[in-house]
Amino acid sequence: MNILDLKNVQKIFDGSLEVLKDISLSVDKGEVVAIIGPSGSGKSTLLRCATLLTEMSSGELSYLGEKAAWTDQQTGKAVYADKKQLKKIRSYFGLVFQNFNLFPHYSVLKNLTDAPVHVLGIDKDTAEKTATELLEKMGLSDKADAYPCQLSGGQQQRVAIARALAMNPQILFFDEPTSALDPELTGEILKVIRQLAEAKMTMVIVTHEMAFARDVADRVIFMDGGVIVEQGDPKDVIGNPQEERTKQFLARFSKQ
Amino acid sequence: MTFQVMLQQLMNGFSKTLLIFVLTLVLSMPLGLLVCFGRMSRFAPLKGLIKDGTPRFWKTVCGFRPVSLLFRFFISILRGTPLMLQLLVVCFGPYYLFHTKLAPSWTFTALILGFVINYAAYFAEIYRSGIESTPVGQYEAAEVLGYTKSQTFVKIILPQMFKRVLPSVTNEVITLVKDTSMAFVLAYAEMFTIAKQISAAKTTFMPLFVAGLFYFIFNGVVDYVMGRIEKRMRYYN
Numbered sequence: 164m165n166i167l168d169l170k171n172v173q174k175i176f177d178g179s180l181e182v183l184k185d186i187s188l189s190v191d192k193g194e195v196v197a198i199i200g201p202s203g204s205g206k207s208t209l210l211r212c213a214t215l216l217t218e219m220s221s222g223e224l225s226y227l228g229e230k231a232a233w234t235d236q237q238t239g240k241a242v243y244a245d246k247k248q249l250k251k252i253r254s255y256f257g258l259v260f261q262n263f264n265l266f267p268h269y270s271v272l273k274n275l276t277d278a279p280v281h282v283l284g285i286d287k288d289t290a291e292k293t294a295t296e297l298l299e300k301m302g303l304s305d306k307a308d309a310y311p312c313q314l315s316g317g318q319q320q321r322v323a324i325a326r327a328l329a330m331n332p333q334i335l336f337f338d339e340p341t342s343a344l345d346p347e348l349t350g351e352i353l354k355v356i357r358q359l360a361e362a363k364m365t366m367v368i369v370t371h372e373m374a375f376a377r378d379v380a381d382r383v384i385f386m387d388g389g390v391i392v393e394q395g396d397p398k399d400v401i402g403n404p405q406e407e408r409t410k411q412f413l414a415r416f417s418k419q
Numbered sequence: 420m421t422f423q424v425m426l427q428q429l430m431n432g433f434s435k436t437l438l439i440f441v442l443t444l445v446l447s448m449p450l451g452l453l454v455c456f457g458r459m460s461r462f463a464p465l466k467g468l469i470k471d472g473t474p475r476f477w478k479t480v481c482g483f484r485p486v487s488l489l490f491r492f493f494i495s496i497l498r499g500t501p502l503m504l505q506l507l508v509v510c511f512g513p514y515y516l517f518h519t520k521l522a523p524s525w526t527f528t529a530l531i532l533g534f535v536i537n538y539a540a541y542f543a544e545i546y547r548s549g550i551e552s553t554p555v556g557q558y559e560a561a562e563v564l565g566y567t568k569s570q571t572f573v574k575i576i577l578p579q580m581f582k583r584v585l586p587s588v589t590n591e592v593i594t595l596v597k598d599t600s601m602a603f604v605l606a607y608a609e610m611f612t613i614a615k616q617i618s619a620a621k622t623t624f625m626p627l628f629v630a631g632l633f634y635f636i637f638n639g640v641v642d643y644v645m646g647r648i649e650k651r652m653r654y655y656n
Contacts, residue, residue, distance in 0.1 A: 216559055250565060258563045264556035267655045268578050277574070278564040310655045330564060 164228065165189045166255075166334045166365050167213065171234070172222035174208055174389075182208045183219070184389040190334065193363040197376035197397070200386035201412060206369045209386070210338050213367070214258045215249065226255040227333065254283065257327030261339040263319045265311040271298070271322050272307040275329045283330065290329070297325040301355060317348030321355055335359070337368040353379075373416045377401045385409045425617055425626055432610035433633055439599045439609060443534040444592065450535060451542025457490035458543055459550065490543075497540035503604050506533040510605050530605050538595060545587045549580035582652045589645040593638050 167190040174183040182205045190196055198206045211217035213224065215231065219241045224232040231252045232243045243249065265274050275294035279285045285293075298304050301321040311319055320340060327335055337356065341349040353375050359366065360379050370376055376383050377397045384394040385404070393406045404410045465481040473481070497505065510529035513519040553576050561571040600611035614630035617623075 214563055216562065253563065253565045256563075260556060260560065262556060264554075264560035266557070266560070266575055268582070278566065281570060281574070282565040312656050326564075 164192060166192050166194075166227060167367070168223070168225045168228075169209075169213060170223040172209070172212055172224070173220050174205075174212060174217065175220045182389050183212065186222075186389070186391060188384070188391070190365060190367060192333075192365055194365055194382065195360045195380045196367045196382050196384060197380035198367065198369045198384045198386060199371070199373065199376055199401075199412075200384075200392075204386045205389040206386050207338055210258075210336050210367070210369055214256060214336055215253065216258075218243065226252050254330065255333045256336060257330055257332035257334075258336045258338065259320070259323050259327055259340050261342050263311070263316075263323045263343075265319055265323055265326070267311050269310075270307070271303065271309050271311070271314070274311070274322060274326050278326070279329050294325070294329055297328055298322075300358075301325050315348065316344045317351040320344065320348075320352050324352075324355055324359075334365040334367065337366065337370070339369055339371065341370070341372060373401055373413070385412065387412070422625075426629065428613055428617065429610055429626060429629055429633065432608060432613035432630075435602075435607070435609040436599045436611075439530065439534060439602055439607075440596060442531050443538055443595060443599075446531070446535045447538035448542055450539040452546055454490060454494070454539050454543035455546040455550070457486055458494065458547055460484060460486035460490070462486045494540045494543060497537050498544075502533070502537050502598060503601055505537055506530060506601060506604050509533040509536070526605050526607060530602055530607055534595075534598070538591070541591055542588070545584050545591065546580065548587070549584035550576060552583060553579060582655075585645065585649050585652065589642065589649075592641055592645065596638050596641060597634060 167188070169186060169188045172183050172186045172188075173181070175181050186205075186209060188196075188209075198209070200206050208217060212219045212222075219232065221234045221239055221241050222232070223230070223234060229248070229252060230244060231249060232241050234240065235242045244252070266277075269277060272291065272294055275297060276287065276290040279290040279293070280287055295304070295307065298307055301324065303318060303321055303325070306314060306318065306322070311322065314322065320343075324335075324340075340356070341352050344352065349372070353372065356366070356368065356375075357379055368376070368380070380397045382394060383397040383400040385392045385400060385406075385408075387408050393400055393404060393409045399405075400409065401413060401416075404413055461484060463482055463484045465483065468481045469478050506529070509532050510526060511521075514521055557575055557579070558571060561575050566574070599609055602609045603612040603615070606612075610630055610633060614626040617626040
């Protein structure tokens with residue numbers, strides 16, 4: 164079954180700027196999808212629509228076959244499900260931000276346990292056990308009591324990934340997870356995502372790391388001007404693009 | 420009058436100064452938060468009338484927020500007129516407007532009421548600055564994790580807000596220490612009023628100088644305490 168289904172998504176800002184034009188995208192269980200494309204192509208907006216941070220203008224959004232939003236036939240505008248349903252839907256996905264967005268006043272451990280305890284209602288001991296295991300996987304066992312400001316960017320991003328995983332999501336979104344990091348720290352994060360891919364975590368990753376997208380993703384999507392220009396096997400899309408726009412975008416990367 | 424007697428009288432006045440200070444602070448800080456909520460209210464009853472093609476002018480008209488506007492007006496009056504005048508209005512307004520007979524005990528109530536309302540307006544704006552300077556990413560992270568709006572505010576936004584506004588709050592508290600002397604307009608015998616009386620009666624500047632010293636030392640304590648709180652909050656940034 165598809166974890167995520169987006170159908171005919173359209174997003175118009177301020178009544179005139181069409182950022183997403185009729186985008187459809189499905190993500191299968193265990194699939195890793197990388198979305199690449201130039202700035203302003205709508206990648207991030209698509210991710211924000213999928214994670215309910217931005218309302219789409221029209222289109223359909225569902226997780227595990229459960230509808231979060233659909234287009235009203237009469238008005239042609241997107242209608243969202245009720246609060247209770249959206250809360251349930253939110254528990255299906257996690258999101259890792261470009262600039263981490265950890266809670267600075269909480270210790271690393273509390274960043275990982277607070278939402279499981281107060282949103283999912285998991286008891287504190289279980290949540291702490293899960294969090295400790297996750298930190299161990301991230302190589303951050305010794306940082307449980309540290310505060311985010313005491314960590315490097317790479318460590319903060321690993322905590323952010325652990326925080327998302329602590330909610331036990333069905334699918335994890337990454338919005339340019341390495342764009343705020345230097346090349347060395349970028350490697351750190353990519354390694355973690357690679358491990359998640361090997362563990363068959365369903366993921367959608369917006370990234371500018373072409374080599375990484377090629378190596379880790381099952382499918383690469385190239386977006387430009389609010390549409391999906393080309394998609395398919397990473398080796399084909401990145402190694403041998405068919406569309407002129409894709410070739411143009413990847414020209415700089417291919418020369419390296 | 421010996422120096423000791425003068426000091427004794429000033430000390431008596433100082434206890435009243437302290438009473439105004441503590442009551443105003445304890446009441447205006449939470450009230451300020453409520454005022455801040457009112458000021459930030461997004462309640463707009465006519466918003467539903469805005470359609471895609473609505474002209475900009477009508478969008479502005481239909482988007483008006485009555486609660487926010489009301490609090491904005493209230494804050495602008497309290498910040499835009501002298502505290503002294505406000506104290507007089509609160510104290511004597513009921514008599515002039517409704518010919519209410521005012522009990523002698525009313526003066527003190529009116530005094531505290533005037534101070535609390537005035538300071539709540541200032542604190543509200545300080546809190547607002549702290550809330551609005553929260554990075555939008557904090558709200559988004561909380562939303563994606565499934566926190567409710569009230570959870571997000573209480574657990575994520577409010578604690579960070581308090582840390583950020585501490586220096587501004589210190590400023591305001593120090594101003595309050597000195598503003599207590601404004602109580603003289605209602606003939607409430609706090610320290611400065613007494614100092615002035617003794618000074619006038621004995622033609623000496625000494626009591627005023629000592630009163631000044633009291634304020635200075637008191638503010639030193641305020642500064643120290645607030646500094647300690649700021650330091651304790653420095654475990655994150």
